[in-house]
C-alpha cells in the first residue's frame with residue numbers, strides 16, 4: 001500500500017476523533033478501515049471486562065458473535081494476545097483452537113480459520129481489549145507488517161478513549177442535570193407551603209416539627225393526593241439536612257429490574273444497556289434525604305435489599321462487589337395499608353418496621369373542614385395569575401359546594417377542579433372579564449357529593465325519631481331533616497338550588513337546617 005493510500009484510509013478515522021457520533025458507528029468505521037488496510041476476511045474489536053472479552057464491533061463475523069462472551073481462560077489465543085503488547089500471529093498450523101471457527105461469514109464450505117492475527121489495545125499502560133483479524137486462506141497474513149498493525153492498534157486505542165470520554169461526559173452531565181433538577185424541585189416544593197388551620201392540619205404540622213429534626217425514618221401514610229410529598233419536603237426542610245438535596249424515587253413508576261439500579265446505581269456492563277457506571281439515588285442523596293414515594297409497590301426482593309442498606313448504611317452498585325458508605329435519611333410514603341399488606345404476606349414485616357420508625361398520617365381533605373377554602377384560595381390565586389385576571393373568587397354557594405364534597409382525590413383533585421372550573425367559566429363569558437366569580441353551578445361535582453347524613457345514620461335516626469311515644473313535633477322534625485338532607489345531596493350542597501327545589505327561601509332553609517342540626 002502506498003503512503004498516499006494509507007493516509008487516505010487513515011485521515012477520516014483521525015477526523016472522527018473530534019466528531020460526536022454513536023459508539024457503534026465509530027467502531028464500525030474503525031473496522032472498515034482495518035479491513036481496507038489489512039487483507040482479512042473478518043475483524044473484531046473486543047473489550048476486556050474482568051475475565052471476559054466482550055465484542056463491541058465485528059466485521060465479517062456472524063452477527064451472533066456480538067452476543068458472545070469469550071472467557072479468556074477458555075481461549076488460549078486470546079490469553080496470548082492479551083499478554084503481549086506487540087501483535088501476535090497464529091499461522092495455519094497452530095494447534096491452538098480459534099475462537100472464531102465457524103463464525104466467519106465469508107466461508108465457502110471452509111469453517112476453519114487458517115490465518116489469525118491480533119493485537120492488544122493498551123490504555124493507561126494496561127490491556128483494555130483486542131483487535132483481531134482472521135483469514136480463511138492459509139498464509140494470507142504473510143505480507144502483513146506487524147508494526148503497521150501495532151500503529152493501527154494505537155489509533156484504535158485513541159478511538160476507544162474518545163468514545164469513553166464522551167460517555168463519561170454525557171453521564172456526568174446527566175447526573176449534574178439530575179442533581180440540579182433535584183435542587184430546583186426541592187427549592188420549588190419547599191416554597192410550597194402546607195396550607196391549613198384545621199385541628200387535623202395542626203396535629204400533622206406538630207408531628208412534622210417533631211420528626212423533622214430527628215434522623216428517624218418516617219413513613220407517611222394517607223390517601224392519594226393528600227400532600228404526602230409536600231409533607232416529606234417539610235420534614236426534610238425542618239431537618240439539619242435541609243441544605244442538602246432531597247432526592248425522590250417513585251417506586252411504582254419503574255419496572256422491578258430497574259428499581260434496584262435506580263436505587264443503588266450500576267457499573268458498566270452490569271446488564272445490557274448499562275453502558276457506563278451510574279450513581280444511584282442513594283449516592284445522589286448522600287448527606288441529604290431520599291424520599292421513596294409509593295413504597296408499598298416495592299417487590300419483596302427489593303424490600304430485602306433495601307432493608308440491608310438501611311441497616312448497614314452501605315450500598316453496592318448493581319454488578320459490583322465494592323461497598324460504598326452513604327449517609328442518607330429515608331422518608332417513605334404510601335397510600336396502602338402496609339400493616340394489612342404484612343398480614344397478607346405481601347410485605348416484609350421487618351422492612352415495614354424499619355420504615356415506620358416514625359409513622360405520620362396525612363389526613364384526608366374532607367377531615368380538614370375550612371382548610372378546603374384556604375387551600376382553594378392558594379389555587380385560585382395561581383389560576384388568577386395564569387388566566388391573567390384581576391380577581392378570581394368563589395361565590396358563597398360555590399364555597400358550600402366545595403365544603404360539602406367528599407374529595408376522594410383530596411388536594412390534588414381540588415387543584416384540578418379549580419383549574420378546570422375557572423377555565424370553563426372564563427370560556428362561558430361573552431367578553432373576557434377582569435374579575436371572575438365562580439358560582440356553585442360552575443362546579444361539576446354534583447354526583448360525587450357526600451350525603452350529609454349517611455343512609456345508615458339516616459335510618460337509625462328516623463327509627464329513633466319515630467319510636468313509640470315520640471311526639472308529633474319530633475316526627476315532623478325527623479321528616480324535615482330527611483327531606484332537606486336528600487335535597488341538599490341532590491343539589492350538590494348548593495343551598496340556593498335546594499331552597500328552590502323545596503319551595504322556600506334561602507334564609508328560611510338556613511334557619512331550618514340550623515334548628516334541625518344539619519350543617
Ligand SMILES: Nc1ncnc2c1ncn2[C@@H]1O[C@H](COP(=O)(O)OP(=O)(O)OP(=O)(O)O)[C@@H](O)[C@H]1O
Nearest residue numbers: 193194195223224225226227228229230335411412
Ligand atoms: N396543605 C396543602 N397546601 C397546599 N397545597 C397542597 C397541600 N397538600 C397538598 N398540596 C398540593 O396538592 C398536590 C398533591 O400533593 P402531593 O403530590 O404531595 O400528594 P401525595 O399524597 O404525595 O399524592 P400521591 O399519593 O398521589 O403520591 C400537590 O400539588 C401539592 O402541592
